[in-house]
Amino acid sequence: MGIVQTIKKFFTRSKYVMTTQNLTNITDHPKIAVSRTEYDRINENLKYFAGRYDPIKYKDSNGDYKIRAFNHLPIGRTAAKKIASLVFNEQAEIKVNDSKADEFIQSQLQNDRFIKNFERYLESCLALGGLAMRPYIDGEQVRVAFIQAPVFFPLQSNTQDISSAAIVTKTIKSVGNAQKYYTLIELHEWAKDGKYTITNELYKSDNQNIVGSRVPLSEVYEGLEEVAEPKNLSRPLFTYLKTPGMNNKDINSPLGLSIFDNAKTTIDFLNTTYDEFMWEVKMGQRRVAVPTQMIKTEYNEEGEKIVVTREFEAGHNVYEQFDSGDIDKGIGITDLTTPIRSEDYIRAINKGLSLFEMQIGVSAGMFTFDGKSMKTATEIVSENSDTYQMRNSIVSLVEQSLKELIVSMLELAKAYDLYGGDIPDMTTISINLDDGVFTDRNVELDYWIKVVNAGFGTDVMAIEKVLNVTPEKAKEIKAEISGNNVDEANEERGLDDVGVYGE
Known part of the structure; x- marks a missing residue:
């Protein structure tokens, strides 16, 4: 028996040596289909988002060189946080029109604090251009891992979606007095025979800026398989959410743009003006x-x-x-x-903010507030139509991404015998992203009452729109209100209901 195991290990090692690779950058991997330039752009966006700027070098009155911190405004973070809060907040609701599936999903999302975490990671999505979410099994729990843009690498894609991708995880391990840098590349791919495979590759380096050479998984991840094949998956195990609009930096890239990708020069102007203003106050x-x-x-x-x-x-x-x-x-x-030119600087900063608002596609005045008056939701919609339209564009992508995530969670749970029900269709999943900041509920209700009374719509349509539920759920609510079952005789229904339920 010992001889057989020795022979097996020999062939395993031989096979491993044959597949060993050396990588300088992640994008050097032969399966990754995105250029290094795209990730240089993402890393630059990360600097704007984090507010990491080089210090200022200057010469004092004695001719000596000095270094001081660069004063800047957190424009990137502020814009991402404000828009993320308009799109998604803790009032959001995720429902499945299947009692068993809904009960399972609600318990998993609540235990994982998904709603709270997603609102936070949505900021990263807007600032860096994209965010991937991947469910995984943790004991008896299905949890969701958030994969941010710098560590998500598409393998292949079409014009609509990314079907295969690599997810990168970096770890540091101390070996004696030295530190070793490990990079795990998790490749999600569809095989030619339709099977979904996850391949794990581990690389080690002495330099944190170099991926290094491939090593056995057991050096860091004991028990992790090199290849896994989850069964009965209808879609990729991950879902990728990106910002709306075309990537005008690389029209062939499947990755999204940051909301401020086309406004970096304006951010630079604002930061430079603010830094000069602060320095003039300090030296004034x-x-x-x-x-x-x-x-x-x-x-x-x-x-x-x-x-x-x-x-x-x-x-x-x-x-x-x-x-x-x-x-x-x-x-x-x-x-x-000399007097401080405070009014000139403030005017310049306000002009820069107005230009920034135009460039990222929000309404004028979003980043300023005069404090003089409060407006109704209807006035906000009227005055902030650009912001409202931008929010709707992001909301539609968020809703689709969350529906895909719910399906993936249920399919993964079913593969591990944690869930025994049916896998719902995406049309039976409803995502309610509260837009109370923009929508006056009373006005919306009055509108749909008039639509129904005028004969231009049905009660079911009104229930669906006002309560933001699926058509199936709207039918159930209508049946409860009328005291009838959906399957009862058609002669008890109105003409409008027959059009919805069928003969």
Whole structure:
């Protein structure tokens, strides 16, 4: 038995050596179909989102080089956070029109705190251009992993969706006094025979900026299989959510753009203006010109004169006065303080914000508030139509992505015998993203009452739109209201209901 195992290990090692690869960058992998340029762009977006800017180098009055922090406005983070909160919040509801499936999904989402986590990660999606979500099994629980743009790499795609992708996980392991950097590449692919395969590849490097050479999975992930084949999957195990609109940086790329990808020059202008403003305030304290008598003179041991000027520092707001010894002439100190150009800088910053709002596609005034009046939801819709349209574009993609995620969660749970019910169709899944900021519920209800009374729509249509439920659920609610079953005789229904339920 020991000989057989030895032979098996020998062939396993031989096969492994034959497939060993060395990678400098993730995009060097032969299966990854996205250029390095796209990920350089994403990493640059991450700097804007995180607010990581190089310090300022300048020369002081003595000619010495100094370094100070760059003052900046968190424009990227603010825009992503504000728009994400308009799209998705804790009032969101996910429902499945199947009691067994709905009960299972609600328990899984609640235990995983999905609603709260998704709202947070949606900021990353908007700032970096995309976000992938992948369900996985954790004991008896189906959890959702959020894969952010810098570690998600499409393998192949069509014009509509990404069907295969690589997901990267990086870890650090101490070996003696040195640190080893490990990169796990998880390849999700569809085989030619229609099977869904997940291939795991582990790479090790001494340099954190290099992927390195391929090594056995057991070095970090004991028990992880090199190849897994989940059964009965109708779609990829992950779902990819990207921002709406065309990627004009690379029209052949399946990846999305950051909401501020086309507004970076404006962000640079705002940050530069803000930094100059802050520095002018800091350096705008009182400055004076003094006569030579106010120069402090010292001598060294050899009798050589050393001249030391008394410099004015930003932290000093009072300058000492020295007597020149000449009572008649006095000292003659001249005030050189210049006024701070606060109004000019503030106007420039506001103009930059207006340009930024136009570039990212939101209504004017979204990032400012005059504090003078409160507006109704109807007025907000009217005045913020650009923001409302942008939100609707994002909402439609979020809803589709969440429906795909629900299907994947149920299929994965069923493959591991955690769920025994049917897999619902996406049309039976409803996503209610509360838009109370924009929508006046009373106005919407009045509108649909008028539509039904005028004969332009049915009660079921009104219930579906006002309550934001699926058509099937709307039929059930209508049946409960009327006290009838959907399957009862048609003669008890109105003409409009017959058109919806069928003869």
